[in-house]
Amino acid sequence: MLQVVQDVRSGHTGVREIPDPVAAPGQVVVAAAASLVSAGTERYVVELARKSLVGKARERPDHVRRVIQKVQQEGLLFTAQQVMAKLDEPMPLGYSSAGVVLACGRGVQEYKPGDRVATTGPHAGIVSVSRMGCARVPDNVTFEQAAYTSVAAIGLEGVRLAKVTLGERVLVIGLGLIGQMVVAMLKASGARVFGTDIDPAKLELAKAFGADAVGVGSPRDAIKNFAGPQGVDAVVITASTKDNGPIEFAADVVRTRGRIVLVGVTGLNVPRPPFFMKEIEFTVSSSTGPGRLDPQYDEKGVDYPFGHVRWTAQRNMEAVLDMISAGRLPVEKLTSHRFPIERAGEAYDLITTGAPVLGAIIEYPEAPAKPKRRIDLKSSKRASSGDLGVSLVGAGNYARVVMLPALAKVGANVSWRGLCTARGMNAEHSARKMNFAFATTEASELWRDPDTKAVFIATRHDLHAELVVEALRAGKHVFVEKPLCISTAELTRIAAVVEELGDRCPILMVGLNRRFAPATKTVREFFSGVAPMTVGYRFASGYLPANLWHQDEEVGGGRIVGEGVHAIDTCVALVGSPPVRVYAESVGASRSLETTDDQVFITLRHENGSLSNISYQAGGDRASPVERFEVYGGGRTAHVDEFDTVSMWRSEKLKSAKFDRDRGHANGFKAFLDGCRTGTWPIPWKEVYGTMWAALMAMRSLREGVPVDLDATEE
Secondary structure, X not given: OEEEEEEOOOOOEEEEEOOOOOOOOOEEEEEEEEEEEOHHHHHHHHHHHOOOHHHHHHHOHHHHHHHHHHHXXXXXXXXXXXXXXXXXXXXXXXXXXXXXXXXXXXXXXXXXXXXXXXXXXXXXXXXXXXXXXXXXXXXXXXXXXXXXXXXXHHHHHHHXXXXXXXXXXXXXXXXXXXXXXXXXXXXXXXXXXXXXXXXXHHHHHHHHXXXXXXEEOOOHHHHHHHHOOOOEEEEEEOOEOOOOHHHHHHHHHEEEEEEEXXXXXXXXXXXXXXHHHHOOEEEEOOXXXXXXXXXHHHOOXXXXXXXXXXXXXXXXXXXXXXXXXXXXXXXXXXXEEEEEHHHHHHHHHHHHXXXXXXXXXXXOOOOXXXXXXXXXXXXXXXXXXXXXXXXXXXXXXXXXXXXXXXXXXXXXXXXXXXXXXXXXXXXXXXXXXXXXXXXXXXXXXXXXXXXXXXXXXXXXXXXXXXXXXXXHHOOOEEEEOOOOOOOHHHHHHHHHHHXXXXXXXXXXXXXXXXXXXHHHHHHHHHOOOOOOOEEEEEEOOOOOOOOOHHHOOOOOOOHHHHHHHHHHHHHHHHHOOOEEEEEEEEOOOOOOOOOOOOEEEEEEEEOOOOEEEEEEEOOOOOOOOOEEEEEEEOOEEEEEEOOOEEEEEEOOEEEXXXXXXXXXXXXXXXXXXXXXXXXXXXXXXXXXXXHHHHHHHHHHHHHHOOOEEHHHHHX
């Protein structure tokens, strides 16, 4: 399929061929017939991408602050690599389309193949969206009309927040695409509407959408004649400007205790005197309605109870379609341009040059009968007979920023085969950049590829176990980014497959890179032959909001399973023995804490009698050092700070070593590739299992308040 893509680094807006998406659980795959370019929002994105690096920094000072913080934590070189990788990431454009359902993922019952729907999908021939991002299109509404739905829902949410009642006078500032639709919605609500814009050409169109009166710029006298000396009851601002003028003007003409809703983008230097004297209510509208920015709603498809949240984002979309069907929202009057998907770049050239564009529709050909989920690419590197065929599942931040650059350095005699992601855009981009042979959205393409001997898995955590099992059964060596899995049931299933395959089992390695760090290796050699030992590991990770997927036990496994497992495995590697007992305690709950699972102490008893204590703390300052561990035993002591500085004492003599914050990524990847060739497991299965078991049992111990023994979980 074809998709409109914005290149953030170069600023180029173009169309690429990418693999068709699959129907993931809770998702609906739709063949687009038409999509709408949101001239305001998308123009901002494109113009920002076309700015210089300095211009981008000036536009987003919040990102600059985050970069400076990362430099302090992780060093200049690694931060620069992350920034460049982020700039290199392609960005999809668009969020308002309509088409026909092709397939539904597990758990989707309200839609069937063949249904006509409006979606929040991007500009692409085939889109995959959450079931909450769809709304059924009435029979008398065309696809072109339905393509306006998501953009119109943004305006409708602004109207709802304005709390307009029958007969009230309302001012709409800005008569662009959303502003015109807001006029029609307000009229449908029984309001009298005055519309203003700096472009006189838009005033007549506003009358066609029902405006009772219009004016250019800031016509105070005309508004006074329209609403009376008391002022308008409400103002909806749909203008897009950096200027503070619209808010000041709105505050001047609204009545005492009136309402102002900002739907567009303006300066936000709210003048205190009029807001204080009039007790004006000011609201910034957020997207299409409640749920739109909530992962539970957007990603998991958990709807809000109808009786408690009457108008969600999806229900706003349905209301828009009802208005279009009834003829009360004549969006067809807004269409000023039409472009086939192949020429979509011309639409963005128009809107960024200031051409008079309201509704620019992108049109799509009929979807082919058979989905195309694999795109073959021309690789600049030919595979030789001695090369190891390697494929990759997942092309998120970790894969692009850490994994692929490190593999490029250590991947001698590697033939890059297939790169798979769920929606295809990152697969196509990263596959082309890294000279992969093909890009795909279906993992089974990798299992069927006879030249793929090893697979790297870097997806979200809840997908790891299933992919590991499939890859092992297909005879592929597997490197899976931590964690191996997120539940005891998944761990048991993987262990059963490893046992079933026995000597035929391909190599399975987890991305527990700290054990391969030069600092860890130095300390292990220093304590060679010593047992038992004691280890203290402090992992002071930064704060993460409770609503991020990393904190979700069903998706990320929680932070102990998803990240704290690094510290557990390093302790296992240092003492050379898997854990057999786990006890964990977290801080007490308080109103100021969103979660307590990421402020814990974990104690491990190892098989050889060693003892480890892990302090995983997310409650500190992000600028502080993150990782430190201390090791004691056999008359020896070692301290490691940030995998940078190693201090070792023996016989009252100090020996030091310095490293460049090398956390072992490249060494771990090399160990896996070497193991694929020699048949040697880089991490013994007993230690892989023990580390994952300990992380999962730490969570169980937190819940039950008691230590957990290995024997107790194997019964």
